[in-house]
Amino acid sequence: MKIEVWSDFVCPFCYIGKRRLEEALSSFPHRENVEVVFRSFELDPKAKKETSLSIHEMIAQKYGISVEEAKRANADIGKQAEEIGLTFRFETMKPTNTFDANRLAQYAKEKGKLDEVVERLFYAYFTESKRISDRNVLLELAEAAGLDRKEAETVLDDGRYAEQVRHEEAIAAQLGVRGVPFFVLNQKYAISGAQPVDVFRQALEKVWTEEQQSSSLQSLAEGGKTCTDGNCTID
Template sequence: MKIEIWSDVACPWCFIGKRRFEAALAAFPHRDAVDVTWRSYQLDPGLPGHYDGTELDYLSTRKGMAPEQVSQMFEHVALQAKGEGLNYRFDTVVVANSFTAHRLIHLAAAHGKQDAAKERLLSDHFEHGKDIGSREYLAALGRDLGLPETAVEELFTTDKYADDVRADAAEARALGISGVPFFVIDRKFGLSGAQPVETFSAALDQAWQDANPLVLVNAGDGDACGPEGCSV
């Protein structure tokens, strides 16, 4: 069963959704048969490499939200994150364009480290105030993940994996995805947002049953028991 997840490392609900999905997947009896792929999505692809201001400033000025509304949103999202064991610190978030970070995730995928890269980027951005647009930070993360140093360097000297990031974004548009996180199961089932664990579990069960229907062979020929008794 293939699950594709469109998400942005600059999206607070994407980290919360990741945790809830992981909880559902951990309890799924057929989890070893599930292949998870992270797809790139940018909430603000036109954002400069770095934004000179806080996350509150960014949302207030660039998105046109009232500061009081932004503060209330931060409180609500941080509380939801805490429920998933995450410690969001919006006061230390560094606002930066996530394009190169997404390219790093594609590089990590080529070396079997995609989920680890996604996890670190989300955690470092929302919990530790790291600059996800910084060359120094991304290079250090590449080393931590054990990625080839020359391959990480190519992210800053070439456009390697840029087409992959754009292709993910184009595919999202083709599928009608306009917000993240968005979960697609076997290209048949879609779930939008950081759904409760129970919703993810129900979707996994339904998708598995759809892909593996029970086939009855000679169902009417064998002796059996039912509510009214047994065959004689």
């Protein structure tokens, strides 16, 4: 089974959804047969790398609410994160552009380190309050995940993997993805949003069962003349 996950590293529900999926997978009896691949997505491609606004002020502006209302909304999200074992530090969070972070993730995927880099990027932004567009921050995360620092530096400097990021974002657009996280199972089933763990469990069981019961090819007609083992049917 293959699960493709479109998400962005500054999306709180993407991190929560990631953990809930992981919890569902931890008790799934066929976990070793499940591949999870994270796909690139930018909530705001035009976001600045640095801003003087706090995350509360940005949310308030975006949704036309007061800063106090934004704080209450973020506090609620923080409680949901705590329930799944995550710590979100909204007061010191550094809103930023995630294009370079997505490029780094594409590089990590090629090197077999995608899961490690994705987790470190989420943790760096939500828990450590690091600016994940900062070149040195990205290099530290890459090195900590086991990637070659100098090679990662070259990747960031020469714009490599930009095409891959745009390609995966284009696929998301074709699928009609308007919000993340967005999970696609076996290119056939979709789950939108950070659903409860039980929803993920049920989806895993459903897809696994259906895939085991169905042939890789769906027959449209049977009973025609065939040749097998050197013998042909003759009437």
